[in-house]
Amino acid sequence: MNEVVLELQNVVKRFGANEVLRGVSLELHRHEVVCLIGASGSGKSTLLRCANMLERIDGGSISLFDQSLEDRRVDPNLVRRHIALVFQSFNLFPHLNVLDNVLLGPVYAMKRKRADVRDEALALLDRIGLADRAQEYPDRLSGGQQQRVAIVRSLAMRPSILLLDEVTSALDPSLVGEVLDLLRDLAASGTTMLIATHEMSFAKDVSHQVAYLEKGVLVEKGTPDEIFMNPTHEATRIFLERVR
Amino acid sequence: MAVSLGSTSLASGASTTLASCKATIPSEEYTKGTLTVATDDPVYSPWFVNNKPTNGKGYESALVYALANVLGIAKSHVKWAYEPFDSSYTPGTKHFDFDINEISYTGARAHAVTFSVSYYNVNQSIVALKTDKIVKDHTPAELKTYLYGDQIGTTGLAYINDYIKPTKSPRVFGTLDQAVEALQLGQIDAIVIDTPTGQYMASSQIMNAKKKLTATQVGQFPSVGEHYGLLFTKGNPLVGCINVGLQALTSDGTLAALQHKWLGIYTSVPTITP
Amino acid sequence: MSLDTDAASSDAPNLFGSRRSRLFVGRRGLAASSVSTVLLVGAIVLILFVAPGGAAFRYYFFNFHDMRVAWDGHASQGISALSHSLFTNVWMFLVSEVLVLFFGLSFAWIRISQTPVLFPVRILVTTYTDIFRGVPLLIVVYLVGDGLPALKLGFVSSQSPSIYGVVALTLTYSAYVSEVLRAGINSVPHGQLLAARSLGLSPSSTMRHIVLPQAVRTVIPPLLNDFVSLQKDTALVSVLGVIEIANAGQISASTLFNGSGLVGAALFFLALTVPMTRLTDHLIERDRAKRLAGT
Numbered sequence: 001m002n003e004v005v006l007e008l009q010n011v012v013k014r015f016g017a018n019e020v021l022r023g024v025s026l027e028l029h030r031h032e033v034v035c036l037i038g039a040s041g042s043g044k045s046t047l048l049r050c051a052n053m054l055e056r057i058d059g060g061s062i063s064l065f066d067q068s069l070e071d072r073r074v075d076p077n078l079v080r081r082h083i084a085l086v087f088q089s090f091n092l093f094p095h096l097n098v099l100d101n102v103l104l105g106p107v108y109a110m111k112r113k114r115a116d117v118r119d120e121a122l123a124l125l126d127r128i129g130l131a132d133r134a135q136e137y138p139d140r141l142s143g144g145q146q147q148r149v150a151i152v153r154s155l156a157m158r159p160s161i162l163l164l165d166e167v168t169s170a171l172d173p174s175l176v177g178e179v180l181d182l183l184r185d186l187a188a189s190g191t192t193m194l195i196a197t198h199e200m201s202f203a204k205d206v207s208h209q210v211a212y213l214e215k216g217v218l219v220e221k222g223t224p225d226e227i228f229m230n231p232t233h234e235a236t237r238i239f240l241e242r243v244r
Numbered sequence: 245m246a247v248s249l250g251s252t253s254l255a256s257g258a259s260t261t262l263a264s265c266k267a268t269i270p271s272e273e274y275t276k277g278t279l280t281v282a283t284d285d286p287v288y289s290p291w292f293v294n295n296k297p298t299n300g301k302g303y304e305s306a307l308v309y310a311l312a313n314v315l316g317i318a319k320s321h322v323k324w325a326y327e328p329f330d331s332s333y334t335p336g337t338k339h340f341d342f343d344i345n346e347i348s349y350t351g352a353r354a355h356a357v358t359f360s361v362s363y364y365n366v367n368q369s370i371v372a373l374k375t376d377k378i379v380k381d382h383t384p385a386e387l388k389t390y391l392y393g394d395q396i397g398t399t400g401l402a403y404i405n406d407y408i409k410p411t412k413s414p415r416v417f418g419t420l421d422q423a424v425e426a427l428q429l430g431q432i433d434a435i436v437i438d439t440p441t442g443q444y445m446a447s448s449q450i451m452n453a454k455k456k457l458t459a460t461q462v463g464q465f466p467s468v469g470e471h472y473g474l475l476f477t478k479g480n481p482l483v484g485c486i487n488v489g490l491q492a493l494t495s496d497g498t499l500a501a502l503q504h505k506w507l508g509i510y511t512s513v514p515t516i517t518p
Numbered sequence: 519m520s521l522d523t524d525a526a527s528s529d530a531p532n533l534f535g536s537r538r539s540r541l542f543v544g545r546r547g548l549a550a551s552s553v554s555t556v557l558l559v560g561a562i563v564l565i566l567f568v569a570p571g572g573a574a575f576r577y578y579f580f581n582f583h584d585m586r587v588a589w590d591g592h593a594s595q596g597i598s599a600l601s602h603s604l605f606t607n608v609w610m611f612l613v614s615e616v617l618v619l620f621f622g623l624s625f626a627w628i629r630i631s632q633t634p635v636l637f638p639v640r641i642l643v644t645t646y647t648d649i650f651r652g653v654p655l656l657i658v659v660y661l662v663g664d665g666l667p668a669l670k671l672g673f674v675s676s677q678s679p680s681i682y683g684v685v686a687l688t689l690t691y692s693a694y695v696s697e698v699l700r701a702g703i704n705s706v707p708h709g710q711l712l713a714a715r716s717l718g719l720s721p722s723s724t725m726r727h728i729v730l731p732q733a734v735r736t737v738i739p740p741l742l743n744d745f746v747s748l749q750k751d752t753a754l755v756s757v758l759g760v761i762e763i764a765n766a767g768q769i770s771a772s773t774l775f776n777g778s779g780l781v782g783a784a785l786f787f788l789a790l791t792v793p794m795t796r797l798t799d800h801l802i803e804r805d806r807a808k809r810l811a812g813t
Contacts, residue, residue: 054712080715081718084717085716087709087713091707091709091713093728094732095735104714105717105719108723109719109720109723157718330772335571336574352774352775353775356577356578394596396596396598396761397595397597397769402596405596416761417759418756418760419759422759
């Protein structure tokens, strides 16, 4: 088994009186793809945001490459260059064209020279077949195209881990496929990914491990076969029934 | 003290004697039976005293009551109204018979309003700090060398430009107070202003931190025809009788006496030529 | 009442609107509104000719000879030229605009920030904004113009009145503009911030490259409105004795007993502000069209 790159131990997160994560433990190994499934409000998004320090946890610990993120010396900006998060609503920057969207991170966060990054960025766009749209603004692209640009924008940072928060849920059904294809591609090339998703067949295809979250508790974790064919817990079974 | 006739015309038609006026005036008044006179608020010495036009003190207040008297209008039938200077000349109905407020006659202004004959001839004068060179040296040639300052839009400023014609452009200030301050700071040599106001500035207003008077009225210029007139709305027929009254006060010496009493200090001011 | 739609009456429902509502549509409606607009404007113009005081009104306000005198100035009457004093207004608002943008942005940034370290400063800025949005500009002009010299504080107290005017304008308009910018910054969708932070951008980089560009684009119309307002309010500095164009107009009025100079000054302000207000409207419309495209 590859080494553990991301480890969550008993992570607790509260919003006011509401305990959204109640002691979740999870390990992510290098080159591993883990899919998080569960109903809305189960804590999947919150878990991902805690992983890249957009939220601070209230209990437990998160370690990246064995370094605890709770250590005061840790700089969240540096952490986020290693763990990239892609959002459901893509959040492309509307005032920048596609190429600048992709360039922004490397140029301003990693302080790399624009000229150096440009070729890499165009190569990434080419990989998703949108190199010819590089000068256009996001509002000219379809939802599926925008989301793929968003994924590629994160990849430009060369992160070690890619977090994906229900990246197809806001898309027109006909556009979902192209995004999932990209993710399959990334999985095949060994990208370490933690994916929150509703797409069950995708999860079955692409993940090494599937984790089911319900109301902030990690109920069950196992291989796709184990979870989808033979869930151990009643709760998992009920959930899978409903989404079938 | 000669009072020059302004360029206003007497009312045409009916013969205008004091006797006939006493009969016709009530019908021409804004409020029949009452003479409504407007002026500003506040008003200052020596034109009024204690900001109370009704007390008959001050040149302009005394003049109004003398005029009423000669025209047979009882003192109790004289009412004062407030009219800020800037609305006295705008078009539209005015709520007074005439306005008295040291308003200078000019040909341009006479297009907009009607003026009475002169009730006071204005001389411009020079006010300077006692220490300034202009106090001793003020021949016409020397007068041209000084740096003057004045409030914008005043006849004093106009006099500097038209008659003194100094080599250095005069400094123009938004308010008279700013000009006075510049004088006290030595930024300008002299201010040109009408004699009575100049006299007031030199004898009471301009002083240093120790409350010592620091300015003096260097001298006054000969009259160039500038005069104050009573202001009427354009074409108001009442001006005819008022002029008759003013002429009566001139010929019987009342006007001169009033000027001597309220503005008399100025006669001691030397006259200098520009 | 039954919900049985099958049992609805066999008559087709009447789909015709009332005659009255049909009167104002289409070509007939356009003709009607054009005619009524022309009539209204015509009536207003007619009043200026027909009213008993019409001639006096037109002579007092629209006398082109006196307007020309006011424009050129008249040294011997002590009239300051409008053509000269307008530059006072122009330099005052140009300098104020730059200062207002700088301070407005700084104050907006301070108020937005969450860091506990800046808490006392935030309170100060909030108080400042409340005060200067609450006190009329005219009073601020007096307080600054009379107050600062009264302190006798060397450099601070010995400036010209127009400098104090700029100070007063800056104090007041920075408060307004900081609120507008703050609203603009708050209107940037939170997801933008999250995306930028998730890329590893620092808070200041996020503000500079992501938030501010979008915030400013959003609030350009109200910002332009505030600047038009600032341009007009330069006239208030006249109370300190500054000879700016409105003051010069008033002086020509009191010297000539004719207000055409004031109308001239008004025309200057229109020449300045109308292009900006038209631009603002154009930007608002363009943004609206863009947002609603395809809906």
